[in-house]
Amino acid sequence: MTTTETPDILPRILDYSSRADPYPLYAELRRTPVALQENGSYVISTYRELTGVLHDPRLSSDVRNLSRPMPGAADRAAPAFINLDPPEHDRLRRMAMRHFGPPHTPGLVAGMEGELTAVVSGLIDDFADRERIDIVDDFAYPFPVTVICHLLGVPREDESRFHVWVNHIIDAINYNPSTDPQEKLTNGMQATQDLRQYLGGLLDQRHGRPGDDLLTRLANDDGPEGRMTDDEIVSTANLLLIAGHETTVNLITNGMLTLLRHPEVLQRLRTEPDLVVPLVEELLRYEPPVHIIPWRAAYSDITVADTVIPQGSQIMLMLASGSRDPARFDDPDRFDPDRQDNQHLGFGSGIHLCFGGPLARLETQIALNALARRLNRPSLIADPPPYRPSPVLRGPIHLHIEQS
């Protein structure tokens, strides 16, 4: 369990050529649970060590605690709670959760089932009698976008505008100054500004108006902790809009891809719709939508697996590798929807556990059940399919299938 330099594995994982199957490289990476990189950052890839640091109060989510500033960090606007530590993180997340989940809004996600089912049915109606379908463009992308827009109160017809911004922002998440063109970063920063400005414009119209969407409810919150500032609301909405439509698309697409690679499971799902619940958990382990938390910071020295990570170091968490760790999961490379004891890292762990997890689960369960039921003998046209560029939010950019 000692730290050794593994100069080539991480770059190979990040390289686009590994996108279709990074798992063998994760297995190599796991030989060094805590791996020091040439640039001074630390990569953690084993389950036990990942869950350990995810619950370690010394692991900071605030870039301001990095000793070497992140590229572009100085120009960033008010961070959302995903990029903050307690107590600010806790306060903002709590205020957002007041309008999204228990204890104050316990029935919201469950109450969306009818709406989600209707959106899914409508989308499938549009392509049900076509022979060729792109699961991404025809279904897995428009579905969660429609849902998150409705939930947040963002007009669906503006999608073409913010879609471009979101793509730039996602591209810039894993910006690497030594290999990537500067443009990738500046585009991302410009897009962040544009998206914030757009959301700010929407927010201006919501103050003092009635409405059930999240933006309106945050704008008019009268909870015990008062109201978020407009800047905080924009940061929160920005986070939820991006997270709400760049992750579920991958989970649904990865799900369909996995089912097509395991036709016996797809067949079972047609007759056992309840199987979808453990099946989605297994997907979150086996083909999760978020593979990497690209940086966290050591607030003070942290010892992980006998390695001392010095204060201020960048820490990269390889969640998808942890969920395939044979030390934690039996036969980890097998897709097994009946798997028991499946405490995967698909939604992370600790205080930053995915805020939208309950919604993502329900969306994916409804989506996969409907696809299994309504597609007629579907098959893959290309395996592996083409992938999106990001190694962080990993998933196919298109998933072309045929049905008869």
Added chain:
Amino acid sequence: MSSATTLKGFKRDGRIVIVGASLAGLRAAEALRDEGFTGSLTMIGDELGEPYDRPPLSKQVLTGWVPAEGTTLPRRRDIDAEWLLGVPADHLDLATNHVRLADGRRIPFDRMLISTGVRARPWFVEAEAALDGVFVVRTREDADGLRRAMAAGPSRVLVIGAGFTGSEIASICRERGIPVTVAELAPAPLVGGLGAMIGEVAADMQRAHGVDLRCGVKVTRLEGDAQGRFRRAHFSDGSTVDADVAVVALGGIRNTEWLRDSGLAVGVWGVACDSGCRAFDVNGLVTDDIFVAGDVARCPNPIYEYRFISLEHWANAVEQAEIAAHNMVSTQADRWPHLSIPTFWSIQFGVNIKSVGVPTYADEVVVTQGSVPDHRFVAAYGYQGRVTAAVSFNNAKWLDHYRQLIETAAPFPPSCPTPDQPADAKPVPVDFPGPTLLAQGATVVVTGHDPGERRVTAMRQHR
């Protein structure tokens, strides 16, 4: 039952009796079937009806959110057992391996699990305990009765004892807008479990929510009217409180009386067993066929210097039951020790309190994260320079980290700075109100001279 073939036969068609059909008993039964035990399984319980969950009885059942009958424990699997409910066991005969029920029936077994748990400690004066409006909270019926009494709009509720159950009930009263007085002999609520510093926080919380909190006093008498209804309580400081409802929350009594003459190591502190849940006999020798799990078990914990510890925690009952079940159908070499770090939780006055480790096993406590005045923080407990426990107020997600510190015997106080540092992070004495388990009177006498003859005999307990 030492050889592998005998064990195989036992797993196939042996007889297991579980005495105590609540959480630990049910989970053990399910685990036995999971482990491949296909013999006969008998569940003996003194309460009628399906096993149910108790934590909601002092919380959601009292608010009326969950009906008392809605607390039935979910079943993890079919256990195919014979259920003998409504009659308690009253004797264990180890010479012939029989359990006797109070109605005289004798149930034979090859192996047995004792999971008879704890009952509420009643008010010490029987006539006063019998007054209308005087409650304990341990069973479904207790909770349902108290819920109805609360719904009737009492002028005031008196809670006697500010441990976790009493504090939770006081919290529900305030949530329902019912005036409540809490009487506690210790200097503050929760002191017995969490020490003086946390006790002060709990006292602040209660007072901020309008509880009439009276510490350092004893309730001496419960007074009824001519109709036998509770009306007034008298305190050791000479004061009185008028109330329509009194809740006696003075902890529990372990259900071991039926084992008094069994030859097992039993006492008010429970049934002693090894970390593999095998009961000790009265001489302190480990038995082969009698196992113990749940609130009634008293088991040595290697993490805490092998001291014998009894825990009345939900998670402990589940984990210990699973260990016991595994060991009941395993050979010596395959046995597991019960080594999980204890955890418990409580919800009161809008705050989620959660803990890992054994907070009473500590000499110092320090706030490590968050803010005490805001009632959101983590405090770590230490014993002679190592971390032994932690408690969180509205900060439970960090406790996994502290569990690791306990498991690795990490130095106390934990020295590394974290975000959200408390204003004052100096350890203070933990200050429990005296040793929690003082000598409770001798339980045995030793006889015989030669090593081969020396034996102990259980003494009758006068309780």
